[in-house]
Amino acid sequence: MDKTQPKPVKHSQTTITELMIPSYANFGGKIHGGILLSLMDKVAFACATKHSSNYCVTVSVVGVEFLQPVEVGDLVSLLASVNYVGRSSMVIGIRVIAENVKLGLVKHTNTSYFTMVAKDENDKPTAVPPLLLEDNEEVKRFIEAMSMREIESGIKEKLNDAKSSIQVTKASEILKNQRCVIGF
Numbered sequence: 001m002d003k004t005q006p007k008p009v010k011h012s013q014t015t016i017t018e019l020m021i022p023s024y025a026n027f028g029g030k031i032h033g034g035i036l037l038s039l040m041d042k043v044a045f046a047c048a049t050k051h052s053s054n055y056c057v058t059v060s061v062v063g064v065e066f067l068q069p070v071e072v073g074d075l076v077s078l079l080a081s082v083n084y085v086g087r088s089s090m091v092i093g094i095r096v097i098a099e100n101v102k103l104g105l106v107k108h109t110n111t112s113y114f115t116m117v118a119k120d121e122n123d124k125p126t127a128v129p130p131l132l133l134e135d136n137e138e139v140k141r142f143i144e145a146m147s148m149r150e151i152e153s154g155i156k157e158k159l160n161d162a163k164s165s166i167q168v169t170k171a172s173e174i175l176k177n178q179r180c181v182i183g184f
């Protein structure tokens with residue numbers, strides 16, 4: 001397969017629809033977040049594998065916030081597209097919607113971004129085809145993913161700085177208005 005030939009976004013667009021059954025629910029009757037994460041991982045894998053024609057692994061996840069609960073009986077659809085490609089990595093955008101078919105209600109539960117990396121037969125990252133962008137929306141998503149990567153690496157650096165500058169000796173002052181008690 002020629003890995004230098006650009007592939008269109010639509011070539012790998014993937015949708016999974018699954019019925020939310022009672023065994024997916026927590027004690028409060030809502031669907032476990034982990035069930036949705038697992039479905040997101042599956043659809044990201046399918047989409048990344050279609051684009052790259054390689055086995056792919058999940059490297060990072062951004063934007064997982066479940067702002068609306070999903071109920072037993074809902075039909076959950078996960079719509080995945082390659083938003084960005086690097087050399088071996090791909091950012092897969094996943095839109096998750098939950099539908100109550102009886103009431104005709106559709107909720108957008110979250111949009112998340114999975115970074116997947118294509119691996120060769122020796123388990124090494126391998127080049128993926130460029131992405132053919134066919135409309136303004138696809139161009140916008142590609143640029144958004146570039147910005148997200150930059151922002152993320154800035155956040156990582158700041159977090160590392162913050163971690164290394166924590167002064168435990170000043171804990172009682174730092175934690176003055178927090179809801180914790182130092183018990184030693």
Ligand SMILES: CC(C)(COP(=O)(O)OP(=O)(O)OC[C@H]1O[C@@H](n2cnc3c(N)ncnc32)[C@H](O)[C@@H]1OP(=O)(O)O)[C@@H](O)C(=O)NCCC(=O)NCCS
Nearest residue numbers: 057058059060085086087088089090115116117123124125
């Ligand atoms: C992530 C992993 C592929 C990096 O491998 P590596 O040999 O260090 O290779 P590289 O540094 O060349 O990185 C490969 C790609 O991953 C990207 N990458 C690495 N770490 C990343 C991170 N934290 N977030 C986003 N992308 C990352 C790099 O930017 C690079 O992308 P590019 O080729 O498009 O430029 C490797 O550590 C791995 O296989 N991790 C385990 C993944 C896995 O098993 N996931 C399932 C979880 S159970």
